[in-house]
Amino acid sequence: MSNINILWVDDEIDILKPHILFLEKKGYNVATCNNGADAIDMCIETNYDIVFLDENMPGLSGLETLIKIKSKRPNIPIVMITKSEEEYIMEEAIGNKIADYLIKPVNPHQILLSLKKNLDHSRLISEKTTSNYQQEFRKIAMDLAMVNSYEEWIDIYKKLIYWELELEHISDTGMVEILESQKKEANSLFFKFIKKNYKDWIFEENSPVLSNTLFKKIILPEVTTSKGTLLVVIDNLRYDQFKIIEQTINKYYKKKEEIPYLSILPTATQYARNAIFSGLMPLEMEQQHPNFWKNDTDEGGKNLYEEEFLQAQLTRLKQSIKLGFHKITNLKNGKQLVENFNSLKENDLTVIVYNFVDMLSHSKTEMEVIKELASDDKAYRSLTNSWFLNSPLLEMIQKAQNLRLKLIITTDHGTINSKVPSKVIGDKNISSNLRYKTGRSLSYEAKEVYAVKDPKEIMLPSLSMNSSFIFAKEDFFFAYPNNYNHFVKYYKNTYQHGGISLEEMIIPCAIFVPK
Known part of the structure; x- marks a missing residue:
């Protein structure tokens, strides 16, 4: 049938x-x-x-x-x-x-x-797409002038990504440039919106779904109403990349619901992904689980205790479920899990953390060949899709469908193509991330950052007395005055995360049921 x-x-x-x-x-x-x-x-x-x-x-x-x-x-x-x-x-x-x-x-x-x-409808589709975006451009411009809630920002960002993907297939580069300028304006306004509202969200009941509430509010209710659930956390997956790989997922699964949510600040793995699994803000992690939490300048891996964080959250929520937890950091790990996948069917929840997209963004910074292959967002999406189509992860999703598992795809944060340098000075213990900095005696361009003098105000730990945080806006990245030109040339047009942009903060969470 x-x-x-x-x-x-x-x-x-x-x-x-x-x-x-x-x-x-x-x-x-x-x-x-x-x-x-x-x-x-x-x-x-x-x-x-x-x-x-x-x-x-x-x-x-x-x-x-x-x-x-x-x-x-x-x-x-x-x-x-x-x-x-x-x-x-x-x-x-x-x-x-x-x-x-x-x-x-x-x-x-x-x-x-x-x-x-x-x-073959390509000519008519191209003409109609251009015409439709021209009409939509005016509506989005009006929406940007009026936007005043995180729900409205999510809607606007989804529209911008929809049109970005639609215009990808047409030959009119002028339309693409118009969309890029509209995205730039949107990011400028979004930065101001976050700067104004983020601090309040940390302590409000009616705040957006953030990294630390994602599991409790969205994922756990799905787990407790299903026989078996596969949760895949693809590190560093932007919403546009998700929309591309979703086209393949749709062959095996039907989307039940899509709930884009907001990454906490900094939009970086050690903060955002640990927050997902612990259900806590970073300051709470440091206080309640000092053995699991590491600050920026501490030695060693910063995400080594995600399974322990999740077990602690389940205990705190009084949930007794059979859990499997797997972290995939290379092709060999992935193939091994594919071979043993059927053993997961008895779990209530199987979590797979997949690190490929994060490795891809770091490779773009460090390898010339990746810089060529992922020179812009369109190419970056294409490279992500090519990986996904040939990855063990796709095989896992196919096997999950055969086992009739519910599927949840999400991420911890997105990433942005960083193009504009912003000078920063700090002491020798300043953190190394290019989109946020924490440490003492930070000197920076005030209009280019969201500065938080007291980290506790946004539930972040302090490296030391008088430590503060700064977050880069839009597509800016931090550069030191020493060896400035070399630094800027090396990092310009690379994909970074940790700061405030639509691409980093509004990220996918989608629930699928097997076809």
Whole structure:
């Protein structure tokens, strides 16, 4: 039996009963409705595999319905069915990325064949994408002038990424440059928003989901309502990179929910990922688990006790669940876990921490060949996708589907292509990260940072008396005056994290159920 779920929308749906029975006998699941408004609601509630959509309906037309469905479910294939052969309707439908276009009356075999066709719509899609973004540009600009909550920021960032991925496939570089300028403006405003609100969120009940509350608020409820859950934490995975690899995940899993959340500051692994697993802010980790926590200048690995942090959080939450915890740092580790994957099926929760994307960003800094391969965000996404398609992680996801495990994909923080140097001076014990600094006697450009004189105000530990934190804004990175030109040349246009940007702070968490 097929697991394909079809939505058929037609104001004369009763007449199509024989077609629907034909498809159901073939093993398809067919849901129906007779108007565009209901179709939109049904597509929001259910992730259908395909929609057959009548163009000529009272109320919302097929084209209007198509546009609204695509805004909510951009990846869903839609087959337009119409009595009309007018060219403008075809062009509008094709430009809005329909999967196929059929003229009434249709027979059931045409419906089956339409899924196998491969029509070249690239020119119309390119033209329509450009036109649609030009309209959306004005709306996003208005939204940026009004944005006043973290939910609105998440919506704006998702829109910007949606258009970035859409414009990736067209030849009009002018549109891409306009989008880049809009992203730059958004990051400038987002920095001001974080600077104004972050301190309050640390102590508010109604704060956004942050790294330290992600497990309790989002992940644990999914674990306790399922037989088995696989949680994959891909280190350093930006939202745009997630949207690219999601296209492959969708072959095996259906997305139940997507909940972008906010990384704590600094947006760095030792802070953000330890916060996820401990359910604590860094200052609380230092106080409650001094054996597990290390500060920036301490010797040794900073993320060696993530499993212990998670066990302690589960104990604190009075949860008794069977846990498996695996950290993958190289190809050999990954292949070994793939071979033994079936042994994980008895776990209530299996956690896999995958470090590849983080290694990729560091390699870009250190290796010329990676600098060439990941010269910009588009190339960085492509390299991430190429790794994912050939990685043991994809094999694990396929095996998880076979075991009928729920899947949660998330990360600890994102990363940004750092382009603008910002001078900083400090004593010899200053931390080394390029997007944030902590230590005593910090001297910096005030307008280029978010400075926190007392780390306790944002629940961060102090390296010593009078230590403070500074976080770089937008795409800035810190450089020392000594050997300044060499330093700037080496680090400019490399992917860094630790500071304040949409790319680093608004990050993916998505829940999938097996197909």
